[in-house]
Amino acid sequence: MAHTASISQLQSPPWALVNGELVCYDDVKIHISAEALTRALSVFEGVKGYWDTANDVFAIRSPRRHYDRLMRSAKLLHIPIRFSYEEYLAGFATLGRALLVPGRDLWFRTTLYVTEGHWGEGTVADLVVTGFTQRKHDPDPMRLGVSTWRRGGDVTLPARVKSSANYLIGRLARIEVRRLGYDDAILLNDAGRVAEATGACVLVVDKGGIVTPPTSEGCLDSITVDSLEEVSRNLGIPFERRPIDRTEVLAADECGVAGTITELTLVDEVDGVTFDQSGLLARLRRRYLDVMRGDVVLPGTDLLPLISRGGQSVAGDDRVSSALTVTT
Numbered sequence: 001m002a003h004t005a006s007i008s009q010l011q012s013p014p015w016a017l018v019n020g021e022l023v024c025y026d027d028v029k030i031h032i033s034a035e036a037l038t039r040a041l042s043v044f045e046g047v048k049g050y051w052d053t054a055n056d057v058f059a060i061r062s063p064r065r066h067y068d069r070l071m072r073s074a075k076l077l078h079i080p081i082r083f084s085y086e087e088y089l090a091g092f093a094t095l096g097r098a099l100l101v102p103g104r105d106l107w108f109r110t111t112l113y114v115t116e117g118h119w120g121e122g123t124v125a126d127l128v129v130t131g132f133t134q135r136k137h138d139p140d141p142m143r144l145g146v147s148t149w150r151r152g153g154d155v156t157l158p159a160r161v162k163s164s165a166n167y168l169i170g171r172l173a174r175i176e177v178r179r180l181g182y183d184d185a186i187l188l189n190d191a192g193r194v195a196e197a198t199g200a201c202v203l204v205v206d207k208g209g210i211v212t213p214p215t216s217e218g219c220l221d222s223i224t225v226d227s228l229e230e231v232s233r234n235l236g237i238p239f240e241r242r243p244i245d246r247t248e249v250l251a252a253d254e255c256g257v258a259g260t261i262t263e264l265t266l267v268d269e270v271d272g273v274t275f276d277q278s279g280l281l282a283r284l285r286r287r288y289l290d291v292m293r294g295d296v297v298l299p300g301t302d303l304l305p306l307i308s309r310g311g312q313s314v315a316g317d318d319r320v321s322s323a324l325t326v327t328t
């Protein structure tokens with residue numbers, strides 16, 4: 001199967017942000033002996049910013065939730081934090097203004113790399129933010145294979161810590177299923193039930209409602225799934241979190257995967273079993289994308305307007321004003 005390049009392979013942006021300062025992307029370096037490399041000690045968040053074409057405004061989805069999840073990942077790995085939520089938010093504004101192309105979305109990776117320290121003593125981490133533009137398009141359906149690799153349990157490699165190390169198993173799973181011709185893998189947990197895909201959560205449709213596993217089944221505490229749940233309830237579609245057996249996926253009416261970068265992508269096949277592409281998940285996906293892109297207004301949607309055309313900060317939002325005072 002042909003290699004699908006990742007967004008960071010396709011783009012080399014001019015700027016990145018290191019501890020709040022703009023730095024040439026190619027000049028961001030890390031020492032060979034940093035714990036980020038020797039012990040895979042880094043935690044991160046992928047955060048999406050949407051360009052609302054109708055209103056010419058760039059808005060970030062759920063920045064507070066991403067900050068809180070980053071804090072929790074860092075706390076669980078004993079990585080001290082040296083920045084506030086306001087500074088985190090200001091980073092999106094600074095880098096966004098440097099990279100934004102009106103009409104296009106931006107996907108940010110905010111990573112805490114442990115640069116100093118040894119086995120928990122004297123730990124220091126740098127916050128590095130990179131950003132990559134994305135065109136608006138509706139991704140093609142995916143084909144998934146169930147991997148023989150498993151998602152670790154809470155006392156082995158906790159799924160709720162969004163650490164780079166957690167992606168080692170996902171990488172093995174993806175290599176395994178891509179050799180079989182699939183696009184991505186479903187990872188099962190220790191009990192043999194569905195945990196998640198390699199970079200997204202799994203949703204199925206059963207008896208007229210959407211079902212997805214809770215975090216305790218070994219998936220990341222997904223911010224996209226929370227947004228989808230809200231949109232789903234608004235559409236009157238039942239939404240439930242409960243454990244899902246492997247055979248339930250195969251028996252389901254529909255299947256999809258959800259994540260910040262994946263948004264809601266439909267799955268047309270799992271291990272040779274095919275699914276309907278025109279049901280509840282297709283409806284939910286259309287509404288989710290319409291809401292994120294500003295085409296449909298859903299009160300309570302967690303989109304924070306940040307930059308307007310021309311790079312100005314968006315007036316009238318206290319959270320943005322306070323964020324921008326940090327950078328100016």
Ligand code: PMP
Nearest residue numbers: 199200201220222223224259260
């Ligand atoms: N699981 C994994 C392993 C992921 O990498 C992601 C993407 N961050 C998700 C689930 C979905 O999480 P979110 O919706 O918060 O992006």
